[in-house]
Amino acid sequence: MKKISVIALVLSLLVACGGADEVASIPGEAATSVSPTEAATSAPTAVPTASEADATLVDTPIEAGTASTETDTVATSTFQLDAWADNWFAAYLGEELLVEDSVSIETERSFNAETTSFEANYPLHLNFILKDFKENDTGLEYIGEPNQQMGDGGFIMQLTDMSTGNVVAVSNADCDCMVIHEAPLDKACESESNPLAGTAPCEFSDSDEPNGWKLSDFDDSGWTATTVHSADAVQPRDGYDEIEWDASAELIWGPDLETNNTILCRVTVEAPDS
Numbered sequence: 001m002k003k004i005s006v007i008a009l010v011l012s013l014l015v016a017c018g019g020a021d022e023v024a025s026i027p028g029e030a031a032t033s034v035s036p037t038e039a040a041t042s043a044p045t046a047v048p049t050a051s052e053a054d055a056t057l058v059d060t061p062i063e064a065g066t067a068s069t070e071t072d073t074v075a076t077s078t079f080q081l082d083a084w085a086d087n088w089f090a091a092y093l094g095e096e097l098l099v100e101d102s103v104s105i106e107t108e109r110s111f112n113a114e115t116t117s118f119e120a121n122y123p124l125h126l127n128f129i130l131k132d133f134k135e136n137d138t139g140l141e142y143i144g145e146p147n148q149q150m151g152d153g154g155f156i157m158q159l160t161d162m163s164t165g166n167v168v169a170v171s172n173a174d175c176d177c178m179v180i181h182e183a184p185l186d187k188a189c190e191s192e193s194n195p196l197a198g199t200a201p202c203e204f205s206d207s208d209e210p211n212g213w214k215l216s217d218f219d220d221s222g223w224t225a226t227t228v229h230s231a232d233a234v235q236p237r238d239g240y241d242e243i244e245w246d247a248s249a250e251l252i253w254g255p256d257l258e259t260n261n262t263i264l265c266r267v268t269v270e271a272p273d274s
């Protein structure tokens with residue numbers, strides 16, 4: 001029964017952001033021996049030292065000591081994730097933290113990019129927490145100063161399979177995102193002389209992260225906030241300019257760059273067609 005449900009789960013996974021347009025064939029052996037969740041949470045996060053060649057060998061065991069003596073196990077690939085956020089992000093492989101923005105969100109103009117490498121097997125399930133800086137639940141920054149403002153966000157990422165050098169996932173409209181912190185709910189708050197969180201016009205909406213949202217089988221059918229924004233609107237800078245972005249990678253956020261302050265995004269990456 002477990003076996004059947006795992007297979008059904010794997011088959012039901014749809015391509016999320018970018019990447020392959022079709023669901024690639026899924027090795028049955030892998031699906032029955034390791035669930036996507038287990039595979040995701042057991043994958044190492046440290047920067048791998050193995051050569052890229054290791055990742056390309058189909059008959060390379062996933063890890064030494066694995067009980068299985070089969071030779072057709074799923075190949076482990078090394079992936080490189082590039083990401084830039086205004087102002088902060090954290091990226092997870094399943095529930096395992098891959099990289100957290102190294103610059104505190106409290107740092108003014110924290111527009112750095114991050115690049116990290118990790119090993120994993122397809123299909124990958126990536127999760128992102130994105131945050132625009134806010135001083136408090138009014139959603140404002142520079143409160144009490146002449147430039148008191150809502151502040152805006154923006155996020156872009158690309159995932160490269162280092163065994164081929166191909167970009168296999170990008171941020172785009174296919175990501176599944178939801179907004180969990182929105183403020184102010186009335187933009188008139190921005191010009192209040194004494195903005196108070198929770199008092200009109202500075203009311204806010206703040207939700208907890210849904211239970212299990214990082215799991216590959218989480219139902220994200222309602223996660224439709226994903227919005228592509230132009231570079232003109234986001235005005236990415238600093239670390240953004242240090243990454244060579246694939247032409248398909250787009251700047252995303254919730255529908256409102258200013259009032260959407262914390263966003264969760266889910267991305268499933270299927271094996272590319274060979």
Ligand SMILES: [Ca+2]
Pocket residue numbers: 085086087088089101103110111112
């Ligand atoms: Ca940052």
Ligand SMILES: [Ca+2]
Pocket residue numbers: 086087132133151152153
């Ligand atoms: Ca910002």
Ligand SMILES: [Ca+2]
Pocket residue numbers: 132133134139150151152153183257258259260261
């Ligand atoms: Ca904001």
